[in-house]
Amino acid sequence: MKTVVLFSAVLLLAACQLELPPAPMGNRASLDTPFTLEAGQSIAIADEPATIRLERWSDDKRCPIDVACAESGPVKLQITLARQGHTTTYPVFQAHTDRDGAVLADAPGTDATTQIGPYRITLTAVTPYPAGTEPIPWDEYSGTFVVSKDPAARTDTDAGMSISSDAPFFLAAGEQVVLTGRPDAVRVDGVDALPCPAGATCPAGNAVAARFSWLKEGAEPRPLRLTGIPDGDGTVLPATGTLRPYELVDGAGVRLLRVEPLPGAAADPADYRLTLSIEGAPRMRNGSEFA
Structure with missing residues (x-):
């Protein structure tokens, strides 16, 4: 509460x-x-x-x-x-x-x-x-x-920040954020390009899968996988078919908002930057608000 x-x-x-x-x-x-x-x-x-x-x-x-x-x-x-x-x-x-x-x-x-x-x-x-x-x-x-x-910290991401609102934040693979007032953190483990699902339109040519770990004090890391279709500028489109850019974990929602660069065979995994948000309002698993 x-x-x-x-x-x-x-x-x-x-x-x-x-x-x-x-x-x-x-x-x-x-x-x-x-x-x-x-x-x-x-x-x-x-x-x-x-x-x-x-x-x-x-x-x-x-x-x-x-x-x-x-x-x-x-x-x-x-x-x-x-x-x-x-x-x-x-x-x-x-x-x-x-x-x-x-x-x-x-x-x-x-x-x-x-x-x-x-x-x-x-x-x-x-x-x-x-x-x-x-x-x-x-x-x-x-x-x-x-x-x-911290002179060694990346200046183009928000690694290590405390999250307590729906404001977007940026992370690269291996980086994490913590949730203010909770013993929880979210870490980006990697980004993979996926084939465009049958019957779907993928403006960027591919879908994307972002792999995360939900880290809770005293517990084993919980793996998360968010998937979606980026449009031409990397913004992840709403859930479609089996692709889900939102996951509810321990009362907080993790949402994938944007992927840069666009997923593809030429992209180096270390170059990916994800825009994410942690949402406090409960939603259904597909990201829709409860009625």
Whole structure:
């Protein structure tokens, strides 16, 4: 239930989200240097084509200072990361903190770091700490972050990012994404060209099969196989015949949206890039919404 609520909140935010405005003049943060954002504030990463905004959204389950609680939960904050030439992403951070707001990185349930492309973003503090029974207004929160850069990471994919909405993301073979707030990840294992099915029209000349592994903590990898027909620019067409570009796994849907380059004998498997989405709303196995 918590996962569904989180997905719904993120989807609502993403649906009404505007593109990031330019960061105010001089409002820049250097790599590997902590910076603090107030809710609604944006900052540019110095010398990088990336901007971060702390959204006016939170979910705070920490036990207030002067309240007796059976247990204290985490606080969740969301940022928007805009990268030039990439889809805007909306990672959610979940963290337990001390009463000063410092993130307890080793506390069970803390998920305070995400990697999106070459950028590793870590939440290190959340303020204020709750007191009394009145909730803290969303626009009063501040988050402290550190952004580092992995020089070995691919810059043309979204490998390692945390997925918590239906926003498309890009992966190559061998890369994976994780699901925010869940012990799950999806890894691309490979892409194969398939003959065009009898009776079907394949604008690109072939169908395609994308092989994945659903990775769950403490369990064996679960193999997935999404198949579809790309049109002339690589966009995967809706399900037809026995081809299925959508699969429902553990309450989340994995959808194959696009394949580049077009499948064919001349394509090197290492060159394939897949556009995918993780969908939180339950659908039928063929990808259609329930009535």
